Amino acid sequence: MRDTPYLSVDERLLEVNLSAMADHARTIGVDLRPHAKTHKSIEIARRQLAHGAVGLTVATVAEAEVFADGGIDDLFIAYPVWAEGPRAERVRALASRVRLRVGIDSIEGARMLAQATTSGEHPVPIGVAVEVDSGHHRTGVEPAQAGIIAAAAADYGVRVDGVFTFPGHSYAPEARASAAHDEAHALATARDSLLGLGIACAVVSGGSTPSVDAATGRAAGGVLTEMRPGVYPFYDAQQWELGTAGPGRIALTAVATVVSVRGTRAVVDLGSKVIGADRQSWATGFGRLPAHPDARIIALSEHHATIEFADDGAGAPALGTRLRIAPNHVCTAVNLADELVVERDGNDVAVVSVDARGANT
Amino acid sequence: MRDTPYLSVDERLLEVNLSAMADHARTIGVDLRPHAKTHKSIEIARRQLAHGAVGLTVATVAEAEVFADGGIDDLFIAYPVWAEGPRAERVRALASRVRLRVGIDSIEGARMLAQATTSGEHPVPIGVAVEVDSGHHRTGVEPAQAGIIAAAAADYGVRVDGVFTFPGHSYAPEARASAAHDEAHALATARDSLLGLGIACAVVSGGSTPSVDAATGRAAGGVLTEMRPGVYPFYDAQQWELGTAGPGRIALTAVATVVSVRGTRAVVDLGSKVIGADRQSWATGFGRLPAHPDARIIALSEHHATIEFADDGAGAPALGTRLRIAPNHVCTAVNLADELVVERDGNDVAVVSVDARGANT
Numbered sequence: 221m222r223d224t225p226y227l228s229v230d231e232r233l234l235e236v237n238l239s240a241m242a243d244h245a246r247t248i249g250v251d252l253r254p255h256a257k258t259h260k261s262i263e264i265a266r267r268q269l270a271h272g273a274v275g276l277t278v279a280t281v282a283e284a285e286v287f288a289d290g291g292i293d294d295l296f297i298a299y300p301v302w303a304e305g306p307r308a309e310r311v312r313a314l315a316s317r318v319r320l321r322v323g324i325d326s327i328e329g330a331r332m333l334a335q336a337t338t339s340g341e342h343p344v345p346i347g348v349a350v351e352v353d354s355g356h357h358r359t360g361v362e363p364a365q366a367g368i369i370a371a372a373a374a375d376y377g378v379r380v381d382g383v384f385t386f387p388g389h390s391y392a393p394e395a396r397a398s399a400a401h402d403e404a405h406a407l408a409t410a411r412d413s414l415l416g417l418g419i420a421c422a423v424v425s426g427g428s429t430p431s432v433d434a435a436t437g438r439a440a441g442g443v444l445t446e447m448r449p450g451v452y453p454f455y456d457a458q459q460w461e462l463g464t465a466g467p468g469r470i471a472l473t474a475v476a477t478v479v480s481v482r483g484t485r486a487v488v489d490l491g492s493k494v495i496g497a498d499r500q501s502w503a504t505g506f507g508r509l510p511a512h513p514d515a516r517i518i519a520l521s522e523h524h525a526t527i528e529f530a531d532d533g534a535g536a537p538a539l540g541t542r543l544r545i546a547p548n549h550v551c552t553a554v555n556l557a558d559e560l561v562v563e564r565d566g567n568d569v570a571v572v573s574v575d576a577r578g579a580n581t
Numbered sequence: 582m583r584d585t586p587y588l589s590v591d592e593r594l595l596e597v598n599l600s601a602m603a604d605h606a607r608t609i610g611v612d613l614r615p616h617a618k619t620h621k622s623i624e625i626a627r628r629q630l631a632h633g634a635v636g637l638t639v640a641t642v643a644e645a646e647v648f649a650d651g652g653i654d655d656l657f658i659a660y661p662v663w664a665e666g667p668r669a670e671r672v673r674a675l676a677s678r679v680r681l682r683v684g685i686d687s688i689e690g691a692r693m694l695a696q697a698t699t700s701g702e703h704p705v706p707i708g709v710a711v712e713v714d715s716g717h718h719r720t721g722v723e724p725a726q727a728g729i730i731a732a733a734a735a736d737y738g739v740r741v742d743g744v745f746t747f748p749g750h751s752y753a754p755e756a757r758a759s760a761a762h763d764e765a766h767a768l769a770t771a772r773d774s775l776l777g778l779g780i781a782c783a784v785v786s787g788g789s790t791p792s793v794d795a796a797t798g799r800a801a802g803g804v805l806t807e808m809r810p811g812v813y814p815f816y817d818a819q820q821w822e823l824g825t826a827g828p829g830r831i832a833l834t835a836v837a838t839v840v841s842v843r844g845t846r847a848v849v850d851l852g853s854k855v856i857g858a859d860r861q862s863w864a865t866g867f868g869r870l871p872a873h874p875d876a877r878i879i880a881l882s883e884h885h886a887t888i889e890f891a892d893d894g895a896g897a898p899a900l901g902t903r904l905r906i907a908p909n910h911v912c913t914a915v916n917l918a919d920e921l922v923v924e925r926d927g928n929d930v931a932v933v934s935v936d937a938r939g940a941n942t
Contacts (some may be wrong), residue, residue: 221665221666221667222666222667223642223666223667223668223671223942224942225941225942226942257883257884279883279884280884281584299840299850299884300840300841301840302838302839302840302850302900302901304582304838304901305582305583305584306582306583306584307584310584325841326841326842326900328900328901329840329900332901357880357887358841358848358880358882358885358887359840359841359848359885360841388882477663477665478663479660479661479662479663479690479720480661480686480687480719480720480721481687487719487720489660489663490941492857492859492913493913493916493939493941494941496853496857496858497857497858497859497860497910497913498853498858499858499860519718519719521719521749522618522640522912522913522916523618523640523641523660523941524719524720526718526719539663539687539689539690540663540665540689549858551883552853552854552858552883555854555883555917556916556917556939557939558939578854578917578918578919580586580851580854580855580884581584581585581586581587
């Protein structure tokens with residue numbers, strides 16, 4: 221018996237999810253480069269590669285360092301890295317030992333990257349991809365401007381791999397298909413802006429977990445050559461509520477114990493320090509219980525989740541009952557844990573290290 | 582030069598905050614037992630004790646273990662601990678080496694605690710305090726029921742120290758004083774329900790950081806004997822927006838670099854994996870910038886914070902600029918970090934370990 225709270229991964233569902241996404245990528249004709257920010261685990265990354273992933277996506281130089289140390293040799297930092305100070309030297313060291321691609325969304329950013337890697341007596345190879353904004357309005361330039369940034373990067377002497385976007389506006393009700401459409405349109409415009417300047421564009425990279433169902437690649441005349449879903453190994457309450465995957469596909473849950481009961485309400489011994497405080501405006505609560513689809517987590521503090529159960533006469537579960545909670549956003553929940561407990565046929569069989577927990581720099 | 586993002590603590594402000602709260606506790610005549618869930622640091626706990634704190638409050642058995650290992654020998658786990666499985670033995674081991682008080686809010690919880698500590702050949706001393714609900718509606722029984730729980734605990738053979746509450750409804754605009762009033766009223770009722778059954782009630786414990794200004798203790802005829810504020814060493818954007826402490830008292834900030842700029846918007850290289858996703862309904866954004874009080878963090882993802890700057894013609898800060906962000910909720914931000922960088926007179930002078938990071942069980 222393990223003390224709660226902890227994060228549990230159902231190995232069978234993990235494999236179902238890994239396999240299904242790999243099949244989907246093959247079907248639509250794109251390379252799968254999963255975003256490892258979700259699991260932060262070398263073990264799970266290796267499983268993704270075994271299912272046919274071409275490499276990994278990461279969010280930070282520190283994550284890239286962890287996975288490079290884990291022997292993964294093809295990494296894309298899908299982020300406009302500002303390569304200054306110690307980070308410049310870290311990027312250079314990474315590029316010297318793995319095939320590295322880094323995001324850019326400014327001429328200055330490209331210049332800093334080039335300075336970090338191509339200057340001096342021993343230049344190291346680095347690829348860049350220009351980030352474009354396909355509707356999420358975070359980082360990324362207007363798609364038609366991608367060529368200008370790419371041309372500057374090429375002038376600075378770095379390898380231009382192509383273009384990418386994150387259609388994060390797929391994280392809203394009924395927005396999955398339209399976000400995939402926006403993504404395809406923005407990436408086509410961006411690719412053409414490179415080609416128009418005579419710059420090759422081998423990589424056209426997109427894909428969030430909610431939008432990949434509606435994405436198309438080479439097999440259907442689509443623009444994508446690569447997709448970077450992150451959440452799909454585990455899924456979570458957000459994906460459930462968006463309709464990406466039902467509760468039967470949620471492979472990671474937080475296990476908690478009921479510590480206080482009043483009527484139809486129970487409080488369990490986990491909170492935002494275990495499942496994160498993420499709550500989109502459209503979420504129905506602070507997480508969901510796959511085994512109790514009508515229950516709602518109506519309040520969350522650091523070590524308490526208050527769960528309202530359906531008023532069906534049964535009341536709330538008794539003190540001491542163990543419950544499983546799907547976090548709203550599994551990426552931030554995993555980043556709070558040092559390890560994930562892997563369960564097979566109802567038994568804990570292994571512990572997987574969250575190797576890149578806290579790797580933010 | 583340290584790569585961003587990281588958490589920085591201004592040592593001078595930290596000392597100002599520690600000193601001011603210790604003075605306030607003395608003035609109103611209560612013992613100060615700070616909640617260590619905020620800083621999770623043995624070093625900062627020692628500073629609190631040096632300022633006169635009588636002991637620490639923690640939220641979990643695991644936090645208690647960390648601080649006991651750090652030599653702190655008077656601990657209150659202000660949580661209705663469910664002492665089953667390995668946790669029962671852990672509570673027993675703790676009680677054998679420090680002066681330990683644990684929360685209860687059910688007869689069954691009291692029985693489990695007693696079984697863990699007083700049964701067998703070598704009973705260990707443990708105190709309990711009954712948690713009552715003063716308006717936050719989380720854990721805790723109705724104040725008038727406290728005596729019944731206390732009587733059961735006494736029958737089971739554990740030491741009854743008194744009663745406690747967390748007036749968490751102080752975390753709302755204009756609610757600080759009324760929450761303190763509710764707290765005093767609930768605790769007086771709870772204390773009287775113990776006394777009415779002939780049970781001594783040495784400890785009457787309350788106090789959240791927003792409500793302590795309006796709390797009264799022995800020095801003013803108040804009911805409190807002890808208060809347990811947590812956030813005050815650092816303060817944060819929530820406390821700023823609640824009016825508890827202005828930006829000039831915020832001792833902890835996350836240091837970030839601008840990586841992308843468009844017009845009056847800048848994106849910096851930190852997100853919910855550094856400052857947490859906490860956002861109360863009344864918050865004006867996902868954190869605040871003490872040096873830019875008019876700026877608002879309008880969007881937050883795992884590694885991006887999108888900041889809208891005032892449209893005063895100056896535009897957003899340039900690429901590469903370093904900015905300091907006060908998290909909305911400092912407790913969850915600290916729990917994401919392995920260390921805090923201590924700054925004195927603008928120089929990094931030390932690194933403090935977040936010893937109890939992730940100590941959730």
